[in-house]
Amino acid sequence: QVQLVESGGGVVQPGGSLRLSCAASGFTFSMHSMHWVRQTPGKGLEWVAAISYDGNNKYYSDFVRGRFTISRDNSKNTLYLQMNSLRNEDTAVFYCAREGNLAVAVAHFDYWGQGTLVTVSS
Amino acid sequence: QSVLTQPPSVSGAPGQRVTISCTGSSSNIGAGFDVHWYQQLPGTAPKLLIYGHTNRPSGVPDRFSGSKSGASASLAITGLQAEDETDYYCQSYDSSLGGYVFGSGTRVTVL
Secondary structure (H helix, E strand, O other), X not given: OOEEEEEOOEEEXXXXXXXXXXXXXXXXXXXXXXXXXXXXXXOEXXXXXEEOOOOOOEEEOOOOOOOEXXXXXXXXXXXXXXXXXXXXXXXXXXXEEEEOOOOOOOOOEEEEOOOEEEEEOO | OOOEEOOOEEEEOOOOOEEEEEEOOOXXXXXXXXXXXXXXXXXXXXXXXXXXOOEOOOOOOOOEEEEEEOOEEEEEEOOOOHHHOOXXXXXXXXXXXXXXXXXXXXXXXXX
């Protein structure tokens, strides 16, 4: 069965860095685009970043562009999110999500990990 | 604020029908971009419920249905059950932002 397991969350000071990982199993990882989505109590769900199946194309939301970097290692079936210059407002549960291959034009997320909590606080 | 607006809460008695609206604009739903819906049970990750406005993934009960009209979409739950009491989110794409957007979320309460 499809499994996505995030790790790497924790407490970090403002301005600090953190790298999240998402280990995938149960499907052909190299055939799917992947995404990071975060959730805060105040702002709900927010799309963060996406990467194409081969890693050649990357997309970011305005609020993380220039600070976060998404990447993947298809040989290790692992997705990453390098987060730099972290801010208090980046505090959230970060989910990795698989982009489904159902026949629709807008990406949808058919499998999600359990999430990893990132807390930015001094 | 979320780009897609949902009512904070809706409620209904067991067996009744409830609907959740998702109101967007000309740069997302109104532009013709697909709308998807997710159900999120407490303490768990969201689960895909409806994709492409009206389609159900395998395993989703036919009590859940979606529709779209203009710049808005709706999720309907018929034959409301106690297990439906949780949070629901819509999702689409916004061309002005150049990224994917979610609704503000709706809590369904079964009376």
